[in-house]
Structures are given as structure tokens and as C-alpha cells.
Amino acid sequence: MKKRSIFLLLIIFSLLTVGCKYDFILPEEVPPIDNGGDPISFSSQIAPIFAEKCISCHKPGSTSPDLTATNAYTQIVPKYINATTPASSKIYTYPTSGTHYAKVTATQAALILKWIQEGTKNN
Ligand code: HEC
Numbered sequence: 001m002k003k004r005s006i007f008l009l010l011i012i013f014s015l016l017t018v019g020c021k022y023d024f025i026l027p028e029e030v031p032p033i034d035n036g037g038d039p040i041s042f043s044s045q046i047a048p049i050f051a052e053k054c055i056s057c058h059k060p061g062s063t064s065p066d067l068t069a070t071n072a073y074t075q076i077v078p079k080y081i082n083a084t085t086p087a088s089s090k091i092y093t094y095p096t097s098g099t100h101y102a103k104v105t106a107t108q109a110a111l112i113l114k115w116i117q118e119g120t121k122n123n
Helices: 002-019 042-053 072-076 106-117
Strands: none
Touching (some): 042 106
């Protein structure tokens, strides 16, 4: 009887230790955004991200905001921008956190955030 309970304890103990194996998911490396001193360009750096990942749904007559190149700027500024806390801007939070349909890469996210921090230039 005693032997059996020691045996059981051993099994429980080993199950506990095996169960405590963690899989660390390393976050994607975010390269520092070096734009050669120039501000991020909305038309050549931000709109293409939307064109690649978003406009299958976010297009005229479909889901708002319309993120096609011609309309994206007026659709998201100022409605989806939080100038005081750029990282809380909806255009940044939707594709980077939570369970939205499309996610941007860490680099694309950094570009979008930097563009907001630079004052959402229409350039
Ligand atoms: C497969 C379709 C689909 C794709 C792709 C998609 N979205 Fe969406 N998006 C939706 C739908 C549907 C909604 C409205 C429901 C909701 O808020 O989740 C929405 C809502 C949003 C909103 C909030 C709108 C509001 O008025 O609150 C933002 C911002 C947004 N999407 C950004 C993006 C961005 C940026 C991308 C690309 C990286 C993207 N979405 C890709 C379907 C999509």
C-alpha cells in the first residue's frame, strides 16, 4: 500500500514537471525604421500595406474604412487616428492586436506607428 502511494506520488510529480514545459514564442524582430531622415511617405510606404493586406475587404462600397490608395487617407485621418496616443489609433490596433481578419508584419506595424507619430502626413 505504501509502495503504491509513493509510486503514485512519483507519477503525479513527473506529470507536473512535464506539464510545466513552456514554449517561448519569440516576437518577430522589429528592425529599427531608418528612413534616411525623411518622414514616412503615406503614398509609397503606408498605402501599399493596405493594398497588400486590407483592400480585399476594405474597398469602396464594402467594409469601412475604404483603404484603397485614392481614399485611404481621408477615410482614416482623423477618424481612426489617436494623435495623443498614437499606439491607440484604431488603424494601428486593428491589424496588430486582437483577432482582426488581417495582420500586418512587425515591420509594417512599426511603419504605421511611426507615420502616426510623425503627424499623419499626406505625402
Ligand atoms: C477579410 C476581410 C477583412 C480584411 C482583409 C481586413 N479587414 Fe478590417 N474589418 C473587416 C470587417 C468585417 C470589419 C468590421 C467589423 C469589425 O470591426 O471587426 C473591419 C473593421 C476594421 C476597422 C474598424 C472600423 C470601425 O469603424 O471601427 C479597422 C480600423 C480595420 N478593419 C482595419 C483593417 C486593416 C488596417 C486591414 C489590413 C491590414 C484590415 N482591416 C483587413 C474585415 C476585414
